[in-house]
Structure formats: structure tokens, C-alpha cells
Amino acid sequence: MTVTVGARTKELESIVVRRSLGLGGAAWDAQKPLGVADYRSADTISHDFDAQILGEDIARLTVAPIIVDRRLRGLLYAGERDPARSLHSEPLIAIAKDIAEELRIRDIVDERLKVRHNATARREPPEELWQSLSRIADTTSDEGAARELRTLFHAHLHSGENGLLTSRQRDVLDLVALGLTNDDIGARLGLSPLTVKSYLRTVMANLGVGNRLQAVLEARRRGAL
Template sequence: MPSDSAPTDTEILEHAVAELVRRTRFPVAFGGLARGDSIHVSSIVGARTRSLDGLVVEASRGLGGRALVEKRPRLALDYRSARSITHDYDRAVLGEGISTLFAIPVLVAGRTRGVIYCGSWAEAPVGDVVARPAFAVADELSSELRIRDEVQRRLTRTPPPAEAVTMAPAAREELRQTYAELRSIAAVIDDPALRDRLARLERRLAALSQDASEPPVGLDVHLSPREIDVLACAALGLTNGEIAATLDLREGTVKSYLQSAMAKLDASTRHAAVATARRAGLLP
């Protein structure tokens, strides 16, 4: 995948499924995104057969179909004899030799966007050791999809770069708010891959707001991620206290980052620093 392209929903799902196998003790994992009233399995890791390929799980059918509709995890400790589910997909699941199957819905804004599964070929208990990391993977996938949805929603309301010179003030302000929100989200994420994806989206947002009538200023300046975070919030008119609350920093730390950024940008005020950073393409 090119470094300047945003990940697709399918690529985000693939990463989550791989993480299920890595973080839990289950050897096989698979998952799919919702299309209408069904889950289309598109990512499989650890399978020994091709039985799960192309699996489509309908709402309320099977373990995943129940997770889709009920919006809560479902477990079949012994899948073959489970009485709480329909057995529409026995050929796929039992064909892979799966005995214990755990299905977790991926919820975004109260809607099931997908279901991820982890399973084992022998009957295996699902306690906190397995459930906690599986839930964490589902939560991370939900967050990525939510962020991507929001960015795409806002980008569709923003002119392309060639028309940026005529961007309405309200649209430009909303773009800047989106950028600041993405920076605050990225600041509390530990996953390097996810932070890198967010950084690519941030660069796209910054490029969208550039004024075509004013060529960018070339500056030999490197701002730290935190200095950019603080400047992005300052650009919205937030006080030091409000910035501290947004980024979970001490107010004194915010002041220190602002002073450092101002010195690097040769600016005497925060407003001048923001203006210079925008002309340099460091902020939208």
C-alpha cells in the first residue's frame, strides 16, 4: 500500500484479524464487514483449509448472525452441539475443524459494522485471558472505522485542493477542527501503525486547506508531534487550560510546547506561530 494512501476498510479489518491471532491464544481468526443484513467474511488468518473462504453470514443465522443482530459477543464452546444457534454454516465452520468459536461484533455509532471471530480446533475455555484482548481488538477496529468514517464525511464536504482558494470560511474552520480532533486522538493511541495512518489523513487535510494563490513558505523547521498538537488546538482559539484538558497535559507543559514552537517559527505570539505554520503547510 502506498505510504500516501489511506487504508481501506478491508485493510483495517485484515490488520484486526491478524491481531486477534497474535493477542489471543486462539490459532484461527476471521472476520467480515456488514453489507446490508449480512457479514461478508473477507479476512482469514491461521486456517488450515479453505472452508471459510467466501462465507456470507446472514442476520440472526449462526453465531456471527446473532452477534450482528444482538450487538453483543456470542460464544459456542462446542460449536457442533451448540443449541443456541442455527447451524446454517456448519459446512464452513466444521469443515475447518473449529470446535470453540467466539464472535465479537464491531460497533460504530450504535451500528454493527462487522463481526470478527476467533476459534480453536479443540474445545477451549474463553476467560479473561482471551476475551479481554479480543474485545480490545474489536474496540480498536471500531475506533479506526469511526475515525475513517468521520474523516471521509468531512472530506466530502470540502473542496478539492485545486479549489482551496475559494473554500468558504465555515468549511475551512470545520476542516481545521477535524484536523485538531485527529491530532488529539492520535496523541492517545499507542499503536504505531494506527498513528501512521492518522498522520497520512492529517497531511491530506492540511493539503486541502492550502491557498492556491499563495505558494507555501519553505521553512527549515521541525516541530515535534506535541508542538503541532498544541498549535492545532491554539489555532482553534483554545486557552492553555483548554488545550491541556484536550490533550491530557499539564497547563505548564502546554505553555512550554507553545514557547518552543514559537521560537522555532520565529514568532512573537501564538497567533503569529499558527499563521507561519499554516503558510509552511504544517497546519491546515
């Protein structure tokens, strides 16, 4: 267990869930939400984590597994100390489903990026090289060399014009389509936010549109995304 809210101690974070152990392990096996109305007396689960759960005076407990393609990616718990109060599982289940969908989409994007990079790795210089050239152009005191390097980098940014989009431009636009910010896109692709902005500016110019959303829609319309 990595994150807790409302806990009185840090003991819950010592729990390491494994299959079949505790309520979380049972939900892992069943791949569906489970709950117990009286944790202390529940006979449908193992009690490997009684010290931590009962140490928090938790009476009611429910857990919703985060399942992506039949594989467990995480568990969300909700507990209630007052046995007289109801513990509604629907909000927890809804959150788990939302997280699972987000992870599924990220997996698809990561796989697409991986396939695309493998296909183009032998044809295109690595992105790190272009980033190094850009940094050198910004820091060198040789104005002539800086101009030449910026010309090379500018040509790289625009190298997809004949083919509409370069591989890296498609990578950036893929993540824009998922709603990521420039900072998030840069973190995923190893680019600076300024470079991401440059790519998007070029993409919008190539596609003849005025904003990010229009770029995604136009690229899809033209079959480039």
C-alpha cells in the same frame, strides 16, 4: 468472511454472514459478543455454516461485533479446535472495541472534511487544479512558465497566513492529529507525500512551531483546528 489466520482451507472465506445466520448473525442481532463451547451441538444458533466451521474441526467459537453508532461494521471470530482448551474472548472483544473506536474517529474526520469541502467548494479552486499546476511546473521545459506556476502554487500554499490556516491545511493537520503519516494523509486527501510535507512546513511556519505535534497543539490553542 474476508481474512482468516490459521485456517487449513479456504472454505471459511466462502461464508457470507447475514443477520440471524450462524453465531455471527446472532451477534449481529444482539450487538454484543457471543460464544459457544461446543459448536456442533449448540442449539442457540442456526447451523447454516456447518460445512465450513466443522470442516475446519472447530469445536469452540466466539465472535465479537465491531459496532459504531449502533451499526455493524464487521465481525471478529476466534475458534479453537481442541474442545478441552479454553477460548478466552476478552482479547478479541478488546480488539473489536479498538477497531470500532478507530472507525468512529475516521467517520468524524471524514464528515468534517466533507462539511468543510462543501462550505469552501464555491470559494476555492479545486485541489486537483493546484496539483496539476504543480506537476506542469515540474515537467515543463519553459522555465518562465515554470517560475510563474510555482509562484502561484507557493501563494496557494501560503494563502492561509492571514486567516492562520487554509481549508486544506486544516484537513492535513486534522489527519496529523490522528497520527497518520504523510503517505497516509496523501492517500486520504489525494495529495502526494511531497505536497503534504509542503503544507506541513507552511503550517509550522505560520504557527511558529518546530514539529507536527506542536502544530496540532498550537492550532487547537488558537482555535484553528
